[in-house]
Amino acid sequence: MTFAKKRLLSLLLGCGLALPTLAADLAVEVEIPRLNVAEYHRPYVAVWVERADNSIAAHLAVLYDAKMKNGEGTKWLKDLRQWWRRGGRDLAMPVDGITGATPTVGKQKLRFAQGKAPLGDLPPGDYKLGIEAGREVGGRELLYIPFQWPPKQAQQATAQGQSELGHITLELKP
Numbered sequence: 096m097t098f099a100k101k102r103l104l105s106l107l108l109g110c111g112l113a114l115p116t117l118a119a120d121l122a123v124e125v126e127i128p129r130l131n132v133a134e135y136h137r138p139y140v141a142v143w144v145e146r147a148d149n150s151i152a153a154h155l156a157v158l159y160d161a162k163m164k165n166g167e168g169t170k171w172l173k174d175l176r177q178w179w180r181r182g183g184r185d186l187a188m189p190v191d192g193i194t195g196a197t198p199t200v201g202k203q204k205l206r207f208a209q210g211k212a213p214l215g216d217l218p219p220g221d222y223k224l225g226i227e228a229g230r231e232v233g234g235r236e237l238l239y240i241p242f243q244w245p246p247k248q249a250q251q252a253t254a255q256g257q258s259e260l261g262h263i264t265l266e267l268k269p
Contacts, residue, residue, distance in 0.1 A: 118209040119245040120268040123155070125226060126261030129200045136231040137197035138259055139171060141178035142205060144214070145223045145239070151182035152222060153214050156205055158195045161188070174229040177237050181225075209245065217244050228259040240265045 123142055142156040157178075160168035169188045173179045188194060193213050207214040222244055229235040236259040240252045246267035254263045 118211075120206065120208055120266075121214060121244075122204065122206045122266040122268075123224065123226070124262075124264040124266075125198070125203045125205070126256075126263065127198045127200050127203065127228075128256070128259075128261040130233070130258075132233070134232050136233060137199065138228040138230045138233070139175055140198055140203075140226070140228045141172075141175045141183060143178060143181070143225045144217065144244075145181065145225050147221055149181060151178075152217060154182065154186065154190070154193050155207060155213055156195060157183070157186075157188070157190070157193055158198050158203075159188075160197050161194055162196075171229075171231065174235065175227045176229075176235070178225065178227045219243075219245060224265050226254075226260060226263055228256075230259060234258045236260045238263055242267060245269060 125140065125142070127138060140156070140158040143151050144153040144155065146152050157172070159172055162168070166188070172183060172188065175183065210216055220243070222242055224240045224242060225237070227235070227237045236256050238254040238256055238260060240254050240263065242252060242265060246269050249268045252265045256263065
């Protein structure tokens with residue numbers, strides 16, 4: 096092998112090693128509908144990944160009023176009943192990278208990457224995406240979208256809320 100070929104081969108191998116490892120991606124779009132009610136309060140929303148045994152594999156987002164004085168916003172997190180019972184009560188709020196402000200009317204896009212918090216290294220398997228919303232002087236709604244992880248190909252799944260949640264879209268990319 097000539098010197099030029101060896102150099103080219105080294106360069107190509109070096110570039111190949113420098114390429115980033117592709118990780119799976121999970122994106123959720125949550126629609127908060129506009130409600131025509133006398134007393135409107137923004138909803139509290141929890142988004143999580145649930146195992147087949149109904150335990151939480153990953154808390155993805157908890158959106159609530161974290162700026163209330165003396166941490167009073169956490170008082171109503173228990174109204175997100177399924178999330179709270181499955182593992183929400185074990186968290187010390189606020190949680191960096193998970194908690195955020197209560198969502199406004201419209202579509203909220205959340206994106207998570209495999210290997211990075213809060214999704215982390217989710218083992219392969221069958222899961223459900225849980226989305227729960229509740230409002231003061233309002234209702235409560237819970238939706239699930241089943242999925243397999245990691246995705247073998249790009250896919251999309253949806254669910255439609257009836258009251259506190261609108262259209263929910265789950266996008267998975269390998």
